[in-house]
Amino acid sequence: MAACATEGLFLLWTGRLCKVGHEPMGPSLGRNIFGRPVLQLPGLFAYAKHIVKIDGKGGLFKGLTPRLYSGAIGTVIHSKVLQCLELKKTSDQSSLCHVFGETMREMIARSTATIVTHPFHVITLRCMIQFIGRETKYSGMFSSVVTIYQEEGFFGFFAGLIPRLLGDMISLWLSNLLAYVINTYILEPSSQGSQIGELRSYSQAVTGFVASMMTYPFVLVSNLMAVNNCGLVGGLPPYAAVYTSWIDCWCQLSREGSMSRGNSLFFRKAPAGRIYINDQK
Numbered sequence: 001m002a003a004c005a006t007e008g009l010f011l012l013w014t015g016r017l018c019k020v021g022h023e024p025m026g027p028s029l030g031r032n033i034f035g036r037p038v039l040q041l042p043g044l045f046a047y048a049k050h051i052v053k054i055d056g057k058g059g060l061f062k063g064l065t066p067r068l069y070s071g072a073i074g075t076v077i078h079s080k081v082l083q084c085l086e087l088k089k090t091s092d093q094s095s096l097c098h099v100f101g102e103t104m105r106e107m108i109a110r111s112t113a114t115i116v117t118h119p120f121h122v123i124t125l126r127c128m129i130q131f132i133g134r135e136t137k138y139s140g141m142f143s144s145v146v147t148i149y150q151e152e153g154f155f156g157f158f159a160g161l162i163p164r165l166l167g168d169m170i171s172l173w174l175s176n177l178l179a180y181v182i183n184t185y186i187l188e189p190s191s192q193g194s195q196i197g198e199l200r201s202y203s204q205a206v207t208g209f210v211a212s213m214m215t216y217p218f219v220l221v222s223n224l225m226a227v228n229n230c231g232l233v234g235g236l237p238p239y240a241a242v243y244t245s246w247i248d249c250w251c252q253l254s255r256e257g258s259m260s261r262g263n264s265l266f267f268r269k270a271p272a273g274r275i276y277i278n279d280q281k
Contacts, residue, residue: 016128016223017128017129018047018261019224019261020132020223021238021239022234022239025041025047051131054131055131062127063128066121067124069117069141074117077113077117078109078112082105099176099177103173107168107172110168114164114165114168118158119157121164122156122226123141123145125226125227126138126144129232129234129235132239133233133234135232137232159225159227159230160222160224160225160226160228163218163246164218164222167216167217170211171211174210175210176207178207179203179207182203213263216259217259220261220262221246221249225243228243
């Protein structure tokens with residue numbers, strides 16, 4: 001579990017900096033998947049090399065401790081809630097009623113785990129965002145808890161929770177209902193032994209990916225609100241505006257056309273008209 005958490009943190013780390021608008025390296029000329037020349041921002045590995053150059057390899061693992069706490073506690077809570085809400089076995093497990101019941105059960109389990117572990121999520125993000133301003137405000141679990149409580153009160157631990165919950169629930173329902181429609185009305189039953197029927201086992205993964213792409217704006221808004229106006233450079237202009245609510249954040253990002261910012265770590269097209277640090281130099 002620790003290995004998965006550290007690998008996930010590596011991706012999470014670079015992705016979060018992109019989401020708040022931190023682009024220390026200017027775009028370079030590259031080609032898109034169709035071979036056309038485009039201005040591209042540095043991808044995952046170039047960004048990681050930049051972090052290692054400044055902070056060493058240890059810089060890639062900032063926020064690891066709260067991330068491990070979040071993963072471990074979330075897994076236990078999710079499992080316990082699922083056990084408490086275990087459904088009675090039915091003869092037709094592919095029926096809409098069964099799908100509805102399983103989705104409700106999973107939604108309650110995920111939401112409970114998310115709410116309980118969200119304070120760790122907030123601390124993780126703020127530990128990462130400190131890289132932008134070279135700050136040490138959030139340097140340990142206990143001191144981070146004290147800092148958030150003193151400056152923002154109890155609700156500071158749940159900054160960005162609402163869009164995160166909404167995104168998770170919408171993504172779950174979209175994924176499961178799309179998989180049900182595909183398996184029931186498009187693909188042949190697996191009992192017939194056809195090759196098309198074998199695709200039923202992959203439908204959940206495909207619909208999960210589609211649903212996560214459609215609900216990405218909720219992830220972006222949640223991350224921005226978790227660090228919004230928290231006293232760190234990465235949560236203040238010019239990296240991020242000071243938002244009055246998550247709806248205000250959503251509206252401003254929508255007006256700027258930035259709702260997909262940071263959703264790709266490899267093929268990152270540079271937005272037109274933006275000035276980067278390298279350009280100013």
